[in-house]
Amino acid sequence: MDLINIKSPTDLKGLSIAELTDLTAQARQALMTKVSEHGGHVGPPMGAAEMIMALHYVFNSPVDKIVYDVSHQSYVHKMVTGRALAFLDHDHYDDVTGYTDPTESEHDFFNIGHTSTSISLASGLATARNLKGDSENIIAIIGDGSLSGGEAFEGLDYAATLDSNMIIIVNDNDQSIAENHGGLYRGLRELRETNGESSNNIFKSLGLDYRFVADGNDLETLINVFEDVKDINHPIVLHVVTQKGKGYAIAEQHKEAFHWTMPFDLETGKLKEEANGPTYVGTIANYLMDQIKADPMVVAIIAGTPGGFGFNAKWRKEAGKQYIDVGIAEEHAIAMSSGIAKNGAKPVFSVFSTFLQRTYDQLVQDLSVNNNSAVIINHDASVYGMNDVTHLGFFDIPMLTSIPNLVYLAPTNNEELLAMTKYAVHQHEHPIAIRVPVGKFISTGVPDTTDYSILHKSEATRHGERIALLGLGNFYHLANQVADELAKDGIDATVVNPKFASGLDEELLEELKANHSVVFTLEDGVVEGGWGQRVASFYGLSAMRVKNYGIAKEFHDRYDAAELLRENGISVEQIVNDVKCMLR
């Protein structure tokens, strides 16, 4: 049986173990080939290949419902639910997303990309099933790494109260993106080492039935276990041990590098295009390491994604107690940061914008109400950041800038990034977040000596008249490009680098009134509730006209950034055109 001929899980039903084994090998081969050419997750889907094959062999999807946590392990699921072509033919690679997606298939129940959600989502499906009087199996698959997020615990706690079918598969490959952190993992290790017999069993302690499966990469074992628990009348945890990256020796060995990767050479595992040259991430990482060495009070905090921020294994070791990976536990990261700052040390939490959302209440309550001077380095907060609908990072400005006390800085180049980070790390007045620039690395070569303790002070860097272009963070350069174009036509625009997203420089805005009639705000994010609308509000009663550029409030999946911006009227050409129309 060829993988390409599997049109739905029913095509698996009559197969022998040998045939299934062969199909799994085909799936792995397809997966490796595609990801090596296209980039994507390697370790999670490779390790879960037998599990997914066995699930679809035993259960009856989509009547029985499988919910994947993060869903980056669902590639083989996609292959056996009618989407094999997207893994076998490179012209069709982009037919599918890297996560489950209900618009692709009735076998996918949620668009999911953040961790720790599967048990709650699945228990919702189970609750509705019970209300309807139906009886299908509901299955949640969650990795050991994802268990460190509080939402997973809340889900387990609730699932334990269901007196009906619910199968929770803990896919334990003893690895998060990097190594696991937390007391939880001591318990899981004990369970692995005792064949599930250890009395320190978090699942049982929550009242859940429990079964240990030592070989989670053996098809026959899995099929037998799944047949045993199919139609079970109460919730059960299957603790299944798998090997991350299974079947690709280089990924088995280099688990962190091959969790997710850019295109690579299958034979050597080497990236096809090595990143080189300086980066903003590198600037922050180098500065933080220097600070860690210079000051025992500085502590770098990360929630499960050290690689994204330059903290490789060697650095992590070097930083010692001044480096803390809390697991995928952003809520704890922020609350703990508040406590660290309160007791006189300096926490610096690096996070991707899309995941900072996971800790909104802690940002408000634990941190900002208490006005403790923790630092948040917010990465990929940009239309140019991750572009999966589950990983958008450009909703940060409305989220962060409506929180009192929290200062949000928006550097436009490497020198500003460094100066702002230095200021943030050395001050003791406010919680401060920094919106790390995204895109082309821009360095002025001239150290930034701005005193950022003067909050919400902007800088007019180009003095013109009639037209003022206020370009926040990343989009400061866009403002300059527009001004350059306008200059060609003899239009002399003012350009402002606002520097702060959390407030307005009202003095400068007042001054602009003297010889300007239109202000254009440009921000690299959602426009509604954003920074520019505050400027519009400020000028509301004046004669100043204001146009706010930003992305309209909508979800987008795997978009092209330049195209999305154009759709929102944001390109040098369009803005220049708008300005000219306005001046006519």
Add this chain to the structure above:
Amino acid sequence: MDLINIKSPTDLKGLSIAELTDLTAQARQALMTKVSEHGGHVGPPMGAAEMIMALHYVFNSPVDKIVYDVSHQSYVHKMVTGRALAFLDHDHYDDVTGYTDPTESEHDFFNIGHTSTSISLASGLATARNLKGDSENIIAIIGDGSLSGGEAFEGLDYAATLDSNMIIIVNDNDQSIAENHGGLYRGLRELRETNGESSNNIFKSLGLDYRFVADGNDLETLINVFEDVKDINHPIVLHVVTQKGKGYAIAEQHKEAFHWTMPFDLETGKLKEEANGPTYVGTIANYLMDQIKADPMVVAIIAGTPGGFGFNAKWRKEAGKQYIDVGIAEEHAIAMSSGIAKNGAKPVFSVFSTFLQRTYDQLVQDLSVNNNSAVIINHDASVYGMNDVTHLGFFDIPMLTSIPNLVYLAPTNNEELLAMTKYAVHQHEHPIAIRVPVGKFISTGVPDTTDYSILHKSEATRHGERIALLGLGNFYHLANQVADELAKDGIDATVVNPKFASGLDEELLEELKANHSVVFTLEDGVVEGGWGQRVASFYGLSAMRVKNYGIAKEFHDRYDAAELLRENGISVEQIVNDVKCMLR
């Protein structure tokens, strides 16, 4: 020794057990008297009285640091740290807040009012202590109810990795605000019933040391235990069984009613002022119960606070499986709601605005990215809501209205509230949140027949010229009052009921341009990132002038709503005055 003479915990040090017992009785008496006259929390501080007295007897605060979860149990802590007068003299009742507050005392480390945060905050203090090379004791006190929140689990998971002093007291009174829900509580009960010997021990399963203390209301026992663990060199959980409301028989019996209460008669326990007359909360509750009876697919979801939404014990029983209290687990509540809606049932999650913040990422990812038609009834989203700095509910508009797909409705009276709720419950198109009006109950007596499936359609209810007053939700009435006043001076203002907070009625806004020159937006919440600024942005390039009324971005504690509004220029008089100035 009289309580009033205790100026700091050092005054406790030399006392005998008999004297401490007497002081505890005085503290309880003071607490009951104050709360009966003033309102406040009863059950939590009464149950923790001996524990707090013993802690301050054994440990050396503020060098040793005690962090309270929610901190509503800290009244006795305040009494023995120099603030007894605030509990003994009714002229001084308002000298202290109902929560810990660092501006009040060096013995208070955080302003805390949301649950599940203490372990993370305390582990931050411990982490900084370790970096500094200090050696004080760090103590977190968390109630069993608060353990259901994911942040508490994240904190436990991290605390287990500390190889240094940290004392986590689980204050187990077998009660949340209402009864406990979740598998966790089965485990805690087993531990209580086995004197801590049950093998189902969540704390041990996370690798934490553990000690069971059966009588948590016995001073001598507590002192001995605390002396044993003082200066311990690793993290330990003390599982201490206490009685909620201990010492006030009526509170011991009616645990839910006396978790927090308005002023009451000490002898009978009866509220001094019974609420009467119809309420918005009642409208929703009645409608939900009717729906639950009529449709087996409707399910009411609550995160630990049923009483606030009219779901008393009788109703909860009556609703059966169609009522789910998830514990204090808002993240799970939203994710599960998404799953319930996905599988064809209708979840209606009632929540206080301040706690909806706890589930921001689930609102975005689990719910809105997936566009499932769950309903959120958002209570106390108003300047007139809870006014403790830890419980502010007026930051909801920026938070919710920058999320795509999520529809946010803002009714202005009882009929609209009912019509909007009906629409939300019966539709299958969008996740919908409803901003329940706060304040005076207003009923038109005329059923609202608006078709709310036409999204973001506003209604001009008064047609004037030059001036348009757009009053969102609660503030629609303010707009009308302003219009009434203006009419007295012959100024004929237009009044608009926007009805939707999540978008603009651009057609209506366009029409206003014809014969209006100034638009005033009025919203009952923070102005920055709010609804009115979208209106300002909409009109940015036009000749229309716009003024946005709302609360400036700042934290406020125990404020007077009318006064805070006046400080922000929001009163009929001030707005009328602004309008007249503008027209001059």
